[in-house]
Amino acid sequence: MTQKQIAIYGKGGIGKSSTASNVAAALGEAGKKVMLIGCDPKSDSSITLLGGRRIPTIMDVVRRLGNPDGVREDEIVFEGFRGVKCAEVGGPEPGVGCAGRGIIIAIQLLQKVSPSIREADVLMFDVPGDIVCGGFAVPITKKMVRETYIITSGEYMPVYAANNICRGLNTLKTPLGGIICNEREAANEREIVGRFAEALGVPLLACIPRSPIVQQCEREGKSVLEAAPSSDIADVYRQLAAKVLTEKDNKVPEALDDGYLRDLTRQ
Ligand code: ADP
Ligand code: MG
Numbered sequence: 001m002t003q004k005q006i007a008i009y010g011k012g013g014i015g016k017s018s019t020a021s022n023v024a025a026a027l028g029e030a031g032k033k034v035m036l037i038g039c040d041p042k043s044d045s046s047i048t049l050l051g052g053r054r055i056p057t058i059m060d061v062v063r064r065l066g067n068p069d070g071v072r073e074d075e076i077v078f079e080g081f082r083g084v085k086c087a088e089v090g091g092p093e094p095g096v097g098c099a100g101r102g103i104i105i106a107i108q109l110l111q112k113v114s115p116s117i118r119e120a121d122v123l124m125f126d127v128p129g130d131i132v133c134g135g136f137a138v139p140i141t142k143k144m145v146r147e148t149y150i151i152t153s154g155e156y157m158p159v160y161a162a163n164n165i166c167r168g169l170n171t172l173k174t175p176l177g178g179i180i181c182n183e184r185e186a187a188n189e190r191e192i193v194g195r196f197a198e199a200l201g202v203p204l205l206a207c208i209p210r211s212p213i214v215q216q217c218e219r220e221g222k223s224v225l226e227a228a229p230s231s232d233i234a235d236v237y238r239q240l241a242a243k244v245l246t247e248k249d250n251k252v253p254e255a256l257d258d259g260y261l262r263d264l265t266r267q
Contacts, residue, residue: 003118006177006244007125007139010151011161015182017045018214019151019237020126025049025225026234026241027122028082035077035120036084037110039103039139041091045126049080052221057090058106068105073114081226085116099128103138122245136165140174147177147250149205152196154181154189156265159196163261166200166253175250178205180240185210195264200253206240209233 008020017040024036038045043057055078062068080086089106092099110117117123125139139145148169152162162179169176179202181193190207197204209232217227224234256264 001121003120004122004245005144005146006122007127007145007148008151009127009136009148009162009165010182011158012128014151014153014158014161015208016040016151017042017126018048018218019180019182019208019240020045020124021048022214022223022225022234022237023241023244024084024122024124025081025223026238027245028084029225029238030241030245032121032245033116033119034082034084034122034124035116036086036124036126037106037139038086038088038126039099039106040126040128041089041099041102043088043090046078046080046084046086046088048218048221048223048226049084049086050078050221051080055086055088057088058109059090059092059102062105062109068109068112071109071113073116076109077114077116081223085114085120087114100136100138104142107139107142107144136168137172140172145174147175147247149177149180149244151180151182152193153184154186154192154265155184156262159192159261159265162196163255163258167255169253170255173252176200176202176253177244177247177250178203180205181207183207183210192265196256196261199256199260199264201251202253203243203247205243205247206236208236208240 027034150162152158179197211233
């Protein structure tokens, strides 16, 4: 299969990392070679795939050595649950430096030293929050991402952020594979997110229920697929993973008008 190159976007705290890691685990379980690259300075995308272990970030390793030359793959890429290859870009020096620059260095380094980045069936980027700046765009402008997914709940702010992300994707002429609703139990949540996806003309790929299982597993340092494989929510992640694999109807999204968006989230 040609490599699937995807990025997960959405407002900070909306569930990008938990969804990315659980979908990565589900893809691994289905026999796919997966590489998950965490681009958020929080560097917590892969923690539940590695038994709760925080891996050294690429920025930390580069800073320790003084430059990217001489960094080995085994210092920055770690194998987790079901063979998922995990890397974390890490953050810039707080207050100075730029997250986007760090992501560029990390991608170039991975391309140089890590065969996994080429061999993966699915290359997945967990991208920083809702800031539509350089860090947002790098995996796209570096031609590492061919399709994107946006996570939102039915609350106004995450939908607003999702719409803003669509504006960025439109500027970058990058297709959106669909919307994922990570539920916060807001009123009429599925309808609101469904209407949002419909207005954008993209599929609503999954509604992930708010479930204490997600956080219990996170506390154990495991994905839901590993710690609660027979739960209903594990199946939700499996179904989402299957859809991501087969998703073909990508289109470059056209962001909605602000007033229209507000009406849509009010009903
Ligand atoms: P982001 O990466 O977008 O900043 P996270 O994936 O870190 O967000 O999620 C933030 C918090 O919400 C985490 O503690 C996570 O376990 C929790 N969470 C995410 N999705 C769910 C869910 N469906 N049910 C319950 N808790 C969830
Ligand atoms: Mg995150």
